[in-house]
Amino acid sequence: TQLLEQSPQFLSIQEGENLTVYCNSSSVFSSLQWYRQEPGEGPVLLVTVVTGGEVKKLKRLTFQFGDARKDSSLHITAAQPGDTGLYLCAGVLGGSQGNLIFGKGTKLSVKP
Amino acid sequence: ETGVTQSPTHLIKTRGQQVTLRCSSQSGHNTVSWYQQALGQGPQFIFQYYREEENGRGNFPPRFSGLQFPNYSSELNVNALELDDSALYLCASSSLFRGSEQFFGPGTRLTVL
Numbered sequence: 022t023q024l025l026e027q028s029p030q031f032l033s034i035q036e037g038e039n040l041t042v043y044c045n046s047s048s049v050f051s052s053l054q055w056y057r058q059e060p061g062e063g064p065v066l067l068v069t070v071v072t073g074g075e076v077k078k079l080k081r082l083t084f085q086f087g088d089a090r091k092d093s094s095l096h097i098t099a100a101q102p103g104d105t106g107l108y109l110c111a112g113v114l115g116g117s118q119g120n121l122i123f124g125k126g127t128k129l130s131v132k133p
Numbered sequence: 134e135t136g137v138t139q140s141p142t143h144l145i146k147t148r149g150q151q152v153t154l155r156c157s158s159q160s161g162h163n164t165v166s167w168y169q170q171a172l173g174q175g176p177q178f179i180f181q182y183y184r185e186e187e188n189g190r191g192n193f194p195p196r197f198s199g200l201q202f203p204n205y206s207s208e209l210n211v212n213a214l215e216l217d218d219s220a221l222y223l224c225a226s227s228s229l230f231r232g233s234e235q236f237f238g239p240g241t242r243l244t245v246l
Contacts, residue, residue, distance in 0.1 A: 027175075054234065063137070063223050063237035064176070109175055119227065120166060120189050121235060123175030 024048060027110055027124030034100055035132055042095045042127045044110035051115040053093045055084055058107040058126070100131045137226050137238035145244045146214050154209045154241045156224030164188070165207040166235060167199060168223040176223055182207055211243075219245045 026045045034040055044053070052071040056064035068077050070086035070093065077084045081104075083096040093110055107128050111121040138157045146152050158165050164183045168176035178191035182201035196212040205226070211218055221242050225235035 025175075056237075061221075061240070061242065063139075063225075063239045066234060066236060069234050111175075119164070119235075120178040120181055120191065121168075121176070121225075122178070123168075125173075125175045 024122050025110060025112055025124040027127055029127060030125065031128050031130075033130045033132065036102060037099050038131075040097050040100060040129070042108055042110075042129075043092070044094070044112075044124050045092045046112065047091065048112075048114060049090050050112035051090070053086055053090075053110060053112045054121065055093070055095055056109040056111060058109060060107075064109055097129075100129075102131045102133050105129055105131050137224060137236055139222075139224050139238040139241050141241060142239070143242045143244075145246065147246050148214055148216060150214050150245075151210065151212045152214060152243060154211075154222050154224075154243070156207045156209070156226075156238060158205045158207070158224075158226030159236050162226035162228045162236070163205055164227045165201055165205065166225045166227070167207070167209045168225065169193075169218075170221040170223055170240070171217075172220070179209070214245045216245050219243060 028043050054069045055067045058064040068084045073088045073090045075086045081098045085094050107126045109126045111123045140155045166181040167179040170176040179193050180190040181188045185201045198210045200208045221240040223240045224238045227235045
């Protein structure tokens with residue numbers, strides 16, 4: 022059973038479109054992080070959210086942490102081909118040693 | 134500030150062999166975590182080291198072991214390699230005093246034949 026369910030698994034869109042990626046769980050997380058990973062490379066941290074209801078913006082990317090700290094979303098406005106990559110959400114369970122629990126990822130392809 | 138580095142980049146081994154992967158943590162970080170990422174999957178937590186001691190372990194058998202050195206660098210050792218051990222092995226460094234943000238190295242791609 023996957024503790025963090027990420028959807029959709031694959032997304033192929035045209036440049037300029039908007040998209041949202043979801044990360045859901047039945048568990049409460051003390052924090053949640055979003056990473057972007059290129060093929061053959063390590064994940065690169067995009068943002069960390071820690072407070073229920075928190076919204077953070079990074080240029081065209083908007084991240085939201087659910088009020089109950091069980092879910093999160095990533096919204097990209099006017100996607101660019103450079104946004105192509107694997108987007109991973111990862112949570113830290115309260116009381117844990119701080120290890121990250123990852124979703125399976127969303128593979129995004131933005132076509133020019 | 135130096136980022137997380139890992140070596141080697143790629144490695145090919147045969148079933149039953151042993152392998153050692155190395156990681157240098159980001160400066161200022163005292164904690165190292167290791168993750169295994171199979172093709173098409175998210176990373177899975179193997180274990181974490183803090184102050185040279187194992188500080189948490191995921192659902193991996195004892196043939197996966199590790200070390201952390203006084204300079205906070207770390208090794209991951211895998212004995213009796215199996216075909217399913219083929220994966221990208223990621224090292225992440227963090228500071229227990231600065232929250233849970235973890236910064237990843239580029240990974241070591243291990244192929245077991």
